[in-house]
Amino acid sequence: MLGFVNVRRPLAGRVALVTGAGGGIGRAIAEELSAAGAVVAVVARSQARAGATVNAVRTAGGRAAPFSADLHDLGSVPCLIHGIERELGEVDILVNNTATVMPLGPVTGVQPAAVLRALTLNVGSVITLAGAVIPGMSRRGWGRITNISGIPGNRASTPGGNVYAACVAALESHTLNLAAELAGSGVTANAFRTQRIYTSLRAWLETIDRDHIEDPLIRRFVTSQIDVDVIDSTGPARNLLTHVLGTESGHIWDLVRNRPLRRKTPDASGDELDTSATSRPDSGRPG
């Protein structure tokens, strides 16, 4: 355990692992943790994208290393953790940020293999990574596990994204249960709900010609993600850092927005999406 806290770099001496850090929110979180003094293990599927985040961290004066892993393969986790420990040291902070929103569409059409892939990445990798780093955190009496989540309260807010909605519910349930399991150990577990952040997937969604999407549920889902105001990743990453520095456990944090969202926007079905509050039901798109 560290003997003192460096006020300007409160995470100095800590090792952070961020999944899905090759871009989007994950990259912003990696940069923020580094600015607070942590050494960051940047995990993405693509070595090039992980490397780009590492370059950004290093340019800003921080220390980071890239690690490529496909977290659809839970068997890759021990090797990943071993590599990080060898190069950077044992993990003190775990941010599970990787997720997929696929498969989309009505449940009558989804392929079993696609359901299993989503559950494996969005939930299985989160639990497996936690299981791999908790022994060391518990031994040192300090650890922070944060799981990035997506859908605020209303579980019926993501028609057409049913598998993703199920994954988010499982993720949050796991997080709260894990916090109870870790009570008194010095290791915290929390979830952080983000929404409406401009990342590569949202940019991709904007390129789709909605009028040519045949399935009405997919069209509704895509439209609900495009017709809302968005923010960049910096604010959410800062917001997350303040939580990581604290000692709360067993919480589901909502993203605090620094500027108001756009007024109400009708979605494809003619319903109104209330975009005026920070933690109201969202369309649930994670990207």
Ligand SMILES: NC(=O)c1ccc[n+]([C@@H]2O[C@H](COP(=O)([O-])OP(=O)(O)OC[C@H]3O[C@@H](n4cnc5c(N)ncnc54)[C@H](OP(=O)(O)O)[C@@H]3O)[C@@H](O)[C@H]2O)c1
């Ligand atoms: N953006 C939003 O508005 C929003 C809303 C709600 C929730 N969220 C949540 O925020 C988190 C990040 O979303 P984002 O929008 O920043 O995503 P993103 O821009 O699409 O980034 C996804 C990251 O995950 C990595 N990744 C994808 N599949 C992987 C796999 N099988 N194994 C390892 N890494 C993999 C990607 O790495 P490669 O590029 O190398 O594949 C990339 O670094 C997710 O948990 C999402 O549910 C976002």
